[in-house]
Amino acid sequence: MAGSAHVVRTLREHWYVVLPAALLVYFLFQRYRHGLNRIPGPLIRSISPIPRLVSAFKGRSHEDDIRLHQKYGQIVRIAPNSFSISDPAEINQLYGLGTKFLKSPFYELSEAHDEEGLIPDTFILNDKELHSRMKRNAANAYSMNGLVQMEPLIEPVTERLIKKLQVYAESEKVVDIGDIIANYTMDAVFALTFANDFDYMSRGDVLGIHKVMKVASWYMAVFGQVAWSHKFLLANPIVAGWVFGDGGQSQSDMMDVANSEVQKGKTRVSEDGPMTFLQRLIFNQRDNPKSINDREVLAHAFGNITAGSDTTATAIRGVLYHLLKTPEAYQKLIKEIQHASLTLPVSFADANKVEYLGAVIKEGMRLHPSVGMMLARTVPREGAVICGYNLPGGAEVGLNPWILHRNPDVFPDPDKFWPERWLSSVTSEEQRRLMNRSFLTFGHGAHTCSGRWISMMEATKLIPTLLMCYDMELEDGGKTYRFDNFWFMMQEGLRVHLRKRTV
Numbered sequence: 001m002a003g004s005a006h007v008v009r010t011l012r013e014h015w016y017v018v019l020p021a022a023l024l025v026y027f028l029f030q031r032y033r034h035g036l037n038r039i040p041g042p043l044i045r046s047i048s049p050i051p052r053l054v055s056a057f058k059g060r061s062h063e064d065d066i067r068l069h070q071k072y073g074q075i076v077r078i079a080p081n082s083f084s085i086s087d088p089a090e091i092n093q094l095y096g097l098g099t100k101f102l103k104s105p106f107y108e109l110s111e112a113h114d115e116e117g118l119i120p121d122t123f124i125l126n127d128k129e130l131h132s133r134m135k136r137n138a139a140n141a142y143s144m145n146g147l148v149q150m151e152p153l154i155e156p157v158t159e160r161l162i163k164k165l166q167v168y169a170e171s172e173k174v175v176d177i178g179d180i181i182a183n184y185t186m187d188a189v190f191a192l193t194f195a196n197d198f199d200y201m202s203r204g205d206v207l208g209i210h211k212v213m214k215v216a217s218w219y220m221a222v223f224g225q226v227a228w229s230h231k232f233l234l235a236n237p238i239v240a241g242w243v244f245g246d247g248g249q250s251q252s253d254m255m256d257v258a259n260s261e262v263q264k265g266k267t268r269v270s271e272d273g274p275m276t277f278l279q280r281l282i283f284n285q286r287d288n289p290k291s292i293n294d295r296e297v298l299a300h301a302f303g304n305i306t307a308g309s310d311t312t313a314t315a316i317r318g319v320l321y322h323l324l325k326t327p328e329a330y331q332k333l334i335k336e337i338q339h340a341s342l343t344l345p346v347s348f349a350d351a352n353k354v355e356y357l358g359a360v361i362k363e364g365m366r367l368h369p370s371v372g373m374m375l376a377r378t379v380p381r382e383g384a385v386i387c388g389y390n391l392p393g394g395a396e397v398g399l400n401p402w403i404l405h406r407n408p409d410v411f412p413d414p415d416k417f418w419p420e421r422w423l424s425s426v427t428s429e430e431q432r433r434l435m436n437r438s439f440l441t442f443g444h445g446a447h448t449c450s451g452r453w454i455s456m457m458e459a460t461k462l463i464p465t466l467l468m469c470y471d472m473e474l475e476d477g478g479k480t481y482r483f484d485n486f487w488f489m490m491q492e493g494l495r496v497h498l499r500k501r502t503v
């Protein structure tokens with residue numbers, strides 16, 4: 001006892017030697033364990049997660065990561081245990097249908113719990129069996145047939161949008177169309193999921209969802225870099241309650257809308273005609289009660305709201321901004337829309353046939369994917385070879401859509417908004433196949449976005465609708481448009497002049 005007390009006293013007295021020595025051992029361990037020092041990247045990133053945390057905190061990590069990839073190549077050690085990949089050849093290994101790479105602890109920061117435990121949101125599920133069952137039990141609601149039945153539910157929302165914009169066009173006032181689009185996509189996803197919306201376009205963020213999403217995505221982007229910290233932060237119910245409150249009135253308002261739609265689904269007889277997402281799930285439950293339980297029905301429905309509103313708004317804003325910044329593309333698209341003789345309300349089936357519209361939307365989503373950080377996965381226990389390097393089990397790896405979409409080997413002149421690159425008359429089939437394989441806006445494989453066709457439908461209907469009603473011009477050439485990267489690349493300041501279109 002006396003001996004160990006003496007050691008402790010000596011260490012304490014010589015702290016100025018002991019502390020730096022301990023830090024040095026820690027840094028050396030971080031850098032050299034499993035031979036990870038061979039993987040390219042800045043020295044500072046290999047010994048501490050703090051530089052990565054700072055980069056994420058500033059909201060510019062996509063710019064830092066692009067510079068790192070330009071300097072170090074297709075695999076970069078961006079933190080001691082985290083590796084960013086930019087080689088499309090690795091997409092299948094990381095994300096393909098049979099992949100052994102699970103979602104990394106980064107995603108634990110968006111887990112939510114209720115009295116029964118973890119809410120089964122497919123976005124965060126690492127339990128493969130439950131994840132596959134959840135994907136299956138809602139597959140028909142997200143399918144093309146499901147879309148056809150949901151499409152009419154969006155029309156009244158679009159009508160309200162056009163009326164609202166009309167006021168700005170008549171008064172010749174500049175409008176922040178980006179803000180209005182965020183409220184439009186919220187109303188639209190509520191309408192197609194529950195048949196009812198909360199008129200965000202007139203009343204603003206009445207349920208507080210935009211605010212919660214902003215805080216949640218900031219939290220995920222920053223603290224996700226040190227995911228172990230989550231258990232001391234929002235994973236603690238007291239801290240979470242202090243930050244988000246108890247949901248109160250908003251939660252009960254949403255539950256009222258959901259319960260009423262569930263009741264309608266239970267008493268509905270025919271499957272024909274317009275049908276909400278929620279009613280489709282209730283039909284599935286009626287057909288096969290074991291395939292989906294009540295909790296799963298609601299997890300899917302509320303998941304649509306959080307996963308499908310801001311993401312779609314970000315994508316549509318990105319497409320519009322780049323289109324308005326590129327007069328040749330803008331003029332060409334207007335001509336193509338006129339040539340196709342589309343009529344209001346624009347149907348998805350008709351608009352989908354306008355090849356150049358599809359190319360514009362895809363190009364906008366390429367240049368501005370809604371997610372700007374890597375889709376992080378954990379290397380399986382047995383380890384893996386990635387970009388020619390051995391990575392140990394437990395390492396975090398991923399591809400970032402923002403970076404991959406700027407890979408000049410896949411997308412020549414990558415910073416240019418050039419919709420023509422997607423056309424078969426311009427780009428070879430082989431190159432387009434590579435581009436399509438590398439298009440990560442909606443993720444890939446096992447966890448690919450369930451709602452991608454819903455958002456494609458919204459964009460494909462809305463962009464021509466806006467162009468058919470208005471001539472649009474960016475205020476000051478788009479100087480007020482900006483965005484930060486907090487997982488979502490949400491923009492601000494998409495301000496435009498609107499004029500009613502006469503021809």
Ligand code: HEM
Nearest residue numbers: 122123304307308311312315370442443447449450451455
């Ligand atoms: C342009 C709009 C959208 C974008 C860019 C987008 C993007 C993504 C991405 C990148 C993922 C995969 C994340 C990962 O692998 O880590 C994802 C997953 C998901 N998205 Fe979307 N999304 C969009 C719209 C929607 C909509 C409208 C819905 C529903 C109505 C939706 C529902 C989901 C769901 C449920 C998942 C989880 C799927 C799974 O993990 O199996 N998304 N989304």
